[in-house]
Amino acid sequence: MDGLLPFELGIPHRIFGRPKDARGRHLYEVVTCSIRPPGPVETDADFAIHVANGPETLATADTVIVPASYELGPVFDEGVLTDELAAALAHIRPGTRLASICTGVYVLAAAGHLDGRPATTHWADAERFQRLFPRIKVxxxxxxxxxxxxxTSAGVAAGIDLCLHMVRRDHGTAIANDVARRTVVPPHRDGGQAQYIHRPVPDPQQASTTTARAWALGRLHEPIQLRDMADQEAMSVRTFTRRFREEVGISPGQWLTQQRVERARHLLESTDLSVDQVARDAGFGTAQSMRQHLQAALGVTPTTYRRTFRIGGDGSGHHRDADAHA
Known part of the structure; x- marks a missing residue:
């Protein structure tokens, strides 16, 4: 769409263009299309992009990703699609996976794909988006x-987090982590948008929670209490919890659970350890506890996850091919 942000348009190409299987074959085919016939599309920068594919390309997509645009017109102002955009989206097949980066969520919302569902967008647009689309759980x-x-993803670089998550969901942690390393970004960022919202700059002498997080990561297999983490920074539990939320965006308990889920995923994919042993090594204690946490986070059991993403066999660590279209 006109007014698109080149950086965000480039994210799907970079992330989905990297993954390959053991035989060097690309796991995704990435195709860019415009909402009108092939030709130039204006950006928010001082250059245009020539797009070789028109909206009919959407009919071939297994995944459609809508990047942000600063010229959404009535989509942004009134929450309704233009005739041109509606005609383009009509090419999308039922059952196609849909994703948005930043304000691209307005398109999905105006098309009715988010009614009654949870969604996110850039924190600066969240209140306005909620007012415009009250049926969406923002x-x-x-x-x-x-x-x-x-x-849906938050603003700008959160599109990287979203696309890496989709690669992880499609093909497993090992392949997603390899893409992250090649892109020189963390495979998984802690916390949420709260850490990026403007707030007074802290005193440089003010202690952080970095040491406690590093200490905890080295002991995920052990029981870790909030008091233990606070002691690493010589803080009271109350001060540590507040500082942790300011820096990471979530509570220490939520963060620990996230890290343990990631550890369990890695062990299930890359080792032959029993489910009970994985549960102990990841710090869940019992297989039942790990099963509950993986079900909540991923929607699958440990056994199903291992069967789907186990690295071996054909060496790919993936369970299906998929196409991503930006």
Whole structure:
């Protein structure tokens, strides 16, 4: 769409263009299309982009990603699609996975794909977005939301987090982590948008929670109490919890659970350890506890996750091919 942000348009190409299987074959085909016939599309920069594919390309997509635009017109002002945009979106097949980066969520919302569902967008737009689309459950504190067949991300670089998550969901942690390393970004960012909202700059002498997080990561297999983490920074539990939320965007308990889920995923994918042993090594204690946390975070059991993403066999660590279209 006109007014698109080149950086955000480039995110899907960079992230989905990297993954390959053991035989060097690309796991995704990435195709860019315009909402009108092939030709130039204006950006918010001092250059235009020539797009070789028109909206009919959307009919071939397994995944459609809508990047942000600063010229959404009635979509942004009134929450309704233009005739041109509605005609373009009509090419999308039922069952296609949909995703948005930043204000691209307005397009999905105006098209009715988010009614009654959770969604996020850039924190600066969240209140306005909620007023315009009151039927959507807006969460401005997270970097992205995965609601199955519809995924939304916060602003700008959160699109990287979303696309890496989609690669992880499609093909496993090992492949997603490899893409992250090659892109020189963390495979998983802690916290949410709360850490990026403007607040007074802290005193440089003010202690952080970095040491406590590093200490906890080295002991995920052990029981870790909030008091233990606070002691690493010589803070009271109350001060540590407040400082942790300011820096990470979530509570220490939520963060620990996230890290343990990631550890369990890695062990299930890359080792032959029993589910009980994985649960102990990841710090869940019991297989039942790990099963509950993985079910809540991923929607699958440990056994199903391992069967789907186990690295081995054909060496790919993935369970299906998918196409991503930006």
């Amino acid at each position: 969460d401005a504190d997270v970097l992205f939301i995965d609601d199955g067949d519809v995924l």
